[in-house]
Amino acid sequence: MSRPSPQSNKIQIVIVGGGAAGLELATRLGKRYGRKRHDIILVDRNRTHIWKPLLHEVATGSLDANMDEVGYRSHCHRWGYRYFYGVLAGIDRAGRQVHLAPVQDDTGREVIAAHSIRYDYLVLAYGSVTNDFETPGVAENCTFLDSRAQADRFRDRLLDQCLRVSRTMTADPVSDAHVRVAIVGGGATGVELSAELFNAAAALGYYGLEVFDRSRLEVTLIEAGPRILPALPERLAEAARRELEVLGVRVLTNTPVTASDAEGMTTGSGARIDADLQVWAAGVKAAPVAGGLNGLEMSRSGQIVVDPTLQSPTDARIFAIGDCALCVLPGRDRPVPPRAQAAHQMATAVFGNLNRLMDGQPLRPFVYKDHGSLVSLSRFSTVGTLMGNLVGGKLAIEGRLARIVYLSLYRMHLITIHGWLKGVALIVVGHVNKIVRPKLKLH
Ligand SMILES: Cc1cc2nc3c(=O)[nH]c(=O)nc-3n(C[C@H](O)[C@H](O)[C@H](O)COP(=O)(O)OP(=O)(O)OC[C@H]3O[C@@H](n4cnc5c(N)ncnc54)[C@H](O)[C@@H]3O)c2cc1C
Incomplete structure (x- = not known):
């Protein structure tokens, strides 16, 4: 079933993914064109938005996501765009429709049937997911920090484990019980989570877990490469490593993890790292779309290839922004990195280009400014x-x-x-x- 806009002479712009890139774009387009001139539609698989770089704080409990999340329905009402709750399941380029999968509640009962939305211009902004490189056991035993639900689950398990250790120590004060957390990936997410765990452990003492303190936390940060934070200069990465070690984090470099099981991880040398909680934060890949993207040019890692105007070279009506886009700008040998500042800048660039399209002007190439x-x-x-x-x-x-x-x-x-x-x-x-x-x- 197709859902046309109420006034079909309006231009209909559909944005799939209301994250760092998509929500900013929907807000700006809604403010400029919404309600009166054109129809702006945002589709997201969640009902609320939380800025993804906050997820490691949600995972440790340092941040209450209820305070920082934005409900799409009230937001769209204020900013003049329409919001559809649904999961992208494919596109029909010839018919200019996006297909959304049926939405079911947690009992499996259908809430919204499968349907399609017509578009004149489509902006794909559905982000990325953690790449486990198909390492055996990782999908079953490790937590990824891709969504609020995953971060909430990790926090519950962390608190349960802290409680277990606290109870054990109450019963046996000389017990060697610890909360053991293994984190794979020495990039920003792994490093930030490691430090945040010590912040949270220090705070637990105030809230009834009197016998629990930072010394009961054992965090191992495991990196396959020769050093952590490869995106930063060596001096700063070394400073971060020292700081982590002072907190009590065990930092292992040149240590590829080859498997994970319910008790912990195995490294390339066959060594074991036992852990109560395991987190995998070692790289990202494009989020898979169940029904594919109808022949759009994709990279080997599943990102949508885009021209400097951020349009697909296969279909000029389709733009891609944020982590799901692969954009190699002229004169650069590396793509624009999957980061929040790139998502923000791409949203601004596509907002400008959609305005130019409406005004019949030529589009401008995206310029990425790395602010650090x-x-x-x-x-x-x-x-x-x-x-x-x-x-x-x-x-x-x-x-x-x-x-x-x-x-x-x-x-x-x-x-x-x-x-x-x-x-x-x-x-x-x-x-x-x-x-x-x-x-x-x-x-
Ligand atoms: C823990 C963590 C810390 C980070 N820290 C930093 C940092 O300090 N600095 C930095 O620059 N970057 C950081 N990043 C990276 C940054 O969060 C991403 O680069 C940025 O969020 C990408 O924006 P996006 O809009 O492309 O994707 P997202 O913000 O992930 O948004 C994607 C949206 O699409 C929706 N969606 C996904 N699939 C579908 C589908 N099939 N159908 C409908 N909707 C869908 C999702 O629900 C989501 O709302 C961090 C990431 C993580 C996980």
Whole structure:
């Protein structure tokens, strides 16, 4: 069944994926064209949006996702776009339709039947998922941090394990019980999660687990390459490693993990790393689409290949932005990286190009500006680089300044999706919440 727009003479722009890239684009298009001139439709498989770089804080309980998530339905009402709850199941390029799979509730009962939505222009922004490189046992035994549901599940298991250890120590004060967490991937996600776990463990003492403290946490960060944080200069990566080791993280480099089972992991040398909780954060790949994308040019890793205008070379009516797009800009040998700042910039570029299309003007190529890369070691430290004319090229930064710049990326996202007034109000409320609310989400 096809669902035409209420007034079919309007141009219909469909965006699939309301994440860092898609929600910003839907907000801006809705504000400019929504309700009156054109029909802007956002499709997402979830009912709410949470900015993905916050997921490691959700996973440790340092952040209560209920406070930071955005409900699509109320958001679309305010910004003038329409929202459809559904999972992309394929596209029909000739008929210009996106197909959505049926939505079922947790008992298997159908909520929304399979249906299609017509588009004049389609923007694919459905992100990426963790790549386990088909390592045996990883899908069954490791947690991925791709969604709020996964982060919530990890937090529940973490709290249960802390409780177990706490009970054991109450019964036997000289017990050697520990919460053992193994994290694969020494990139930003693995490093940030490792530090955040120690922040959370310190806070648990306030909330009834009197016998639990940081010394009961055993975190092993495992990286196959020669060093952690390969995107950062060696000096900063070394500083981050030292900081992690001071916290108590065991950092293993040159250690490929070859298998995972219910008790832990096996490395390339045959060594065992026993763990109560295992997290896999070693790279991303494009999220699979069940019914395929009807012949769109794709990379080997499943990303949608795009031209510098961010249109598919196969079909100029289709744009792709964010992690699901593979964009190699002229003169560059590497694609635009799968990062939140790239998602934000791509959303801005496609907003401009859709405006030009409406006005019958030629499209402009996307220009990616790498503003640097920052990694937060929770409240303990922040390290990274800033790039740009203002700092005269590449500047390594650490500490408070780095923390402020790190937080500014999320603040920019808040202001883009809520507007200046509400965005700034939410930033202030965020600060107040840090003072008045519990340090950890414990349920
Ligand atoms: C723990 C963690 C920490 C990170 N930290 C940083 C950081 O510090 N700095 C940084 O720059 N980047 C960071 N990243 C990467 C950053 O989050 C991504 O690059 C960014 O979110 C990509 O934006 P996106 O819009 O392409 O995808 P997403 O933000 O993932 O959004 C994709 C959206 O598509 C929806 N969707 C997916 N499949 C379907 C489907 N089939 N049908 C309908 N909807 C669908 C999803 O529900 C989601 O809303 C981090 C990532 C993680 C996981």
